[in-house]
Amino acid sequence: MDKILIIGACGQLGTELTLKLRAMKGRDSVVATDLQNEPPKIVGDGPYEPLNILDSDRFHEILSTHDIKEVYHLAAILSAKGEDNPKFAWKLNMESLLTVLEAGRNKVKKIYWPSSIAVFGKDTPKENVPQKTIMNPDTVYGISKLAGERWCEYYFQKYGVDVRSLRYPGLIGYKAMPGGGTTDYAVHVFHKAIARESYECFIEEGTVLPMMYMEDAVRATIELMEAPIDQVKVRSSYNLAAMSFSPMSITTEIRKHYPDFKITFVPDYRQKIANSWPASIDDSEARADWGWRHEYGLPELVETMIGHLKDTIVVS
């Protein structure tokens, strides 16, 4: 079986993708990498190598040592964090992608690289954004993801590199905490409700954004990577959708389980980013080309998150 490398394996998505791929392909077929010397316990059961992806010599050394044939490149600076240091966000997000795409011209046979709804901006239609539309992102993160999409298509067309990509909405999971995105509130809110604490939300109550439960995102990623090559017709990045909700609508759903849960809304700089993003996404091309179907809507998401977190969070 072809060996897989995951870059950024200790992050919110990487943790869950590593666990799933190891369960499917066997522990030793999936090499996890991230900045830290030791992985957290949850991804510790299998091969792990420390890697700063800006060190391309070390990346190539790991590719050879483990005879890697597939790379999932997840390391990035996300939307909110990127605004603190735009030049570094651009450097990390772009240089690392080009390093991985170059490897696709040689020994690596298949690459996965995630894009985001952050590629859209305030000129984009708000509802049911089509696959091809006006983009004009406003954040350095969105600019880097849009440029990254263009590089992916370029490497596919010019060099035949089999790189595949999804424009994820905000991702919500219970296994790892989020790493500095604008939709992080939708994870924090569960931890506060279950701990019986109140929550000060940094996004306004009525701001609707596209969201997805992590299990759906991981399944979409693996289904796209395993789709026959002729079914992968979009080589920039596929629109992907499951549900859309606002901070108030997720609170209403959480209150069905925790009726006393209190939330206040104190928007900060992340509100401006959220305002520039669409409310809903048309992912009909992913559904038609390789059969994408989401499983989790808002009630299922809330029930599942609470079910998993309620025994692990200390009630204050």
Ligand SMILES: NC(=O)c1ccc[n+]([C@@H]2O[C@H](COP(=O)([O-])OP(=O)(O)OC[C@H]3O[C@@H](n4cnc5c(N)ncnc54)[C@H](O)[C@@H]3O)[C@@H](O)[C@H]2O)c1
């Ligand atoms: N989480 C979301 O809601 C979301 C939405 C859209 C797209 N995405 C994309 O999915 C990918 C994964 O996101 P995530 O939420 O897991 O992010 P995260 O911040 O939780 O994880 C990123 C991981 O990359 C690692 N990393 C950072 N710099 C690195 C470097 N120089 N070398 C190696 N590793 C490095 C970090 O240590 C971290 O573990 C990113 O490309 C992100 O843009 C995420």
